[in-house]
Amino acid sequence: MKIGVLAKQVGITVETIRYYESEGLLHPALRDPANNYRRYDHSHLERLIFIRRCRTLAMTHNEIKILLQARVEPDASCETINELIDEHIHHVQARMAELQILETQLIELRSQCRAAHTTRDCGILRELDHPIEESSEAQPEHSHVPGSQCRIERH
Incomplete structure (x- = not known):
C-alpha cells in the first residue's frame, strides 16, 4: 500500500x-x-x-x-517491560503532582483579580510583574512526559 x-x-x-x-x-x-x-x-x-x-x-x-x-523476542522474560511501565507510571505520577501544583498557583493568581478592571489595575498582571519567590523545597525531578520540562515554582 x-x-x-x-x-x-x-x-x-x-x-x-x-x-x-x-x-x-x-x-x-x-x-x-x-x-x-x-x-x-x-x-x-x-x-x-x-x-x-x-x-x-x-x-x-x-x-x-x-x-x-x-x-520480536517472544520467549524472553517480560521483566524489562514491567520495569519500563513501572518507571513510566512514576513519571506520570510526578507530572500529575507538578500539574496539581501548577493548578494551585493558577488559582492563586486568578484570585488576584476578582472583577474586571482596566489592565493598569489588573491584579494578575501586577502579580506577574513580581519576581519568582525561590523555595527551599526540592524541585520536581526531570520527567520524560511531554510538557513536563517546565519548571514549576512552589510558594
Whole structure:
C-alpha cells in the first residue's frame, strides 16, 4: 500500500510515518521499481498501530524501541517491560503532582483579580510583574512526559 493509504488507516500523517522511519521506529518500506513509491505491507500497519498506541500513553521513542524489540523476542522474560511501565507510571505520577501544583498557583493568581478592571489595575498582571519567590523545597525531578520540562515554582 502507498504511504497515504497507510497514514489514513492508522490515523496519522504521512510526515509522521517518514519521521518514524528516520527515527528507526519503523523499518523503511521497499521502493516500487516502476515509480520509486514506498510500498508498505501489513507488518508496517501493525507496527504503526502499536507505535501510535504507545504514543497515546505518552511513551518516549526510546521506550517504544524497547517494547518493539521485546515483541520480536517472544520467549524472553517480560521483566524489562514491567520495569519500563513501572518507571513510566512514576513519571506520570510526578507530572500529575507538578500539574496539581501548577493548578494551585493558577488559582492563586486568578484570585488576584476578582472583577474586571482596566489592565493598569489588573491584579494578575501586577502579580506577574513580581519576581519568582525561590523555595527551599526540592524541585520536581526531570520527567520524560511531554510538557513536563517546565519548571514549576512552589510558594
